[in-house]
Amino acid sequence: MPQLRRDPITGRWVIIAAERAKRPEDFVVSQGEMADDGCPFCEGKEKNTPTEIFAIRAEGTKPDKPGWKVRVVPSIAPILRVEGELNRHGKGVYDLMNGIGAHEVIIETPEHIAHLCDLPVEQIKAVIDTYTRRMQDLEKDTRLKYVLIFKNYGAIAGSTMYKHSRSQLIATPVNPKLVKEELAGAKRYFDYKDRCVFCDLLKQEMDAQDRIILEMGGFIAVAPFASRFPFEAWILPKAHSCDFTRMSEAEKTDLAGMLKHTLAKLKKALGDPPYNFIFHTAPFRRAKTAGSWKTIEEDYHWHIEIIPRLTRVAGFEWGSGVYINPTPPEEAAKYLRATDF
Amino acid sequence: MPELRRDPVTGRWVIINTDNPRQPSEYKVEPQPKKSVKCAFCYGNEKMTPPEITAYGVEKREKNSPGWTLRVVPNKFPAMQIEGNLDKAGIGLFDMMKGVGAHEVIIETPDHNSEIPDRDEKQIRELLWSYRDRSLDLRKDKRFKYILIFKNYGFSAGASLDHPHSQLIAMPFVPKRVMGEIEGSVKYFGYRERCVYCDMIRQEAEEKDLTVSENKHFLSFTPFASRFPYETCIIPKEHFSDFTNINDEIIGDLAYILKDTLTRIRKVLKDPSYNYILHSAPLDDPERDDFHWHIEIMPRLTKVAGFEWGTGFYINPTPPELAAKTLREA
16 A cells, blocks of 8 residues: 655655655666766866856965855856846736846866765765855855755756766745745744654654664764655754754764765665755744744754755646655665664 | 746745746657557457446446446556555654555546657546546545546656556545645635736636646636746636536536647647646645645656755756747647
8 A cells, every 4th residue: 555654844744655666776777878078177277167166275375266265257148147136026916027147056076076976974074065165155245045955967957067076056036935845844843842843753763763873973864754755765864953054073073974974875775876965954034024034043954965866757746746756755764774884 | 047936825935047048949758658559458358357336338248348438447556555544643753654556547538658748638538527526425435635647658758568557546645735725725715815826817818828728617827936947837717716616618628628738738849758747625624715736747758866856846948938929820
């Protein structure tokens, strides 16, 4: 009998179709085709990207020249623009505004390496440092409300070209719908119980153990109870914090190790699948009305969601927002726990 | 400058690329596979599917044998199962219930190669009647709160079989996307005492720039805040919240506009994969002033990537006005 499971944060229902149960080898993993000649993200090719916004580089080296460790450049095809006014207005029943925002590419290594998990922990830590620095900088722009850090790995996951490890960030002038839903769900739970729903979830998962993928340092990787996708994994800090940018140096190193190991397990268990990851952290907290962010420090808990792209999203999912997941998360966690690399 | 547009029903923001709008030829459309001749949904293979629930066609036909024009069977690999109680339960934080529901496949025609644009209107009317008949039958089962009718055409749209078919899933809760539409239209109605969809239809009657085609009873248009390029919505011009109220007078217009819209999409985008879904009011309260049934057609041209998954914010490279113009002139 398939099971319906409800995500305790957003209230989203998911169908766990165990009858269609799929093990890692049952998924047809396809990377899709990608052009890989003349990669502009490699060291020495700096002039083939737009002018760099930020870089962690060796002392004495110049911007847009070799000598960097992590480099941030504007997207060549930005979906939002930095210059201009928002100009919010209405047109009959419709509302619109100018597409103001930022769209940046974070080049995670000067070497032509495809997968983040193949970089050393210390390099991944530099990537996390870079995310933090970019978010702190973008927060100064009062037009912006949210920054999403994400990664598309493989053509199926939306990456267009070049197998060179990188992630992206998009800063938006409105809080996105899914983020709002998560915030609202966490707030609702807090108003009712006076506790963070993610902290409660961590406690319950640590007691139950059957959905835990990995526990390392201050972090936990878990297959969520109502996983939308097979082998979906979330990474959460054990210590409560709503804001990703407030991590200590030690926590950043822990997170780098955690990301590396979780991604390596997924790569090994599923045969290098395309995947997306996204960071969900608190929005910039500029109060519009008195008390609007009153409890966010206590009610929200930042985390990373990793989504291997193994199934196709079809009419039912688009029409209902209900996902059908053929691999029970307990099974997924078991496989991933047992995967060595 | 790209534009941010807000969907007036759900409040969802969409980024529209208005600077260098992508033309139809710039989308990479995977050709639909060469069709095989015989499959489990073809004449003579009726025993290969689970026993039929209902069928249309010649009278006094023996069940599960040829002679049908349309056939409804249970899905062989159902996402939900019809037997049993819901057994709602909780473990600590987590809520769950049994996956009780119905998952049916509507085999639209015995002809393996006849997609909707290839069919005559009589056949399409029959398809629409079958949607209505199955909805009316399943809503007698009080465990169900919603019935979603949808079609996946082509591999990129999630179809695993070539033979023309639609699907239906009856479920014991109102799904999230539908809930979002209901909540948004209830809020709008509370403020204005008008249906938000009726207001959109009225505004479109003046502006005309989103119209793909129309006839007496229906409008086919590209929504102002389309999530996907060439996304198209078919909606009755008169206020109806419940799809099952379609009648002899308007069904011909619906069959015509569905065929017309899908034909235009096929022509302009070179036979792309697509999904369509039918949103009708939830079963508990089907007749209501604040909701308006409609069909959403979504050609699968772009890949949904990390940004969309993380935010629910969509990026549409083709402004809906341009999409409407291209489809209108096809």
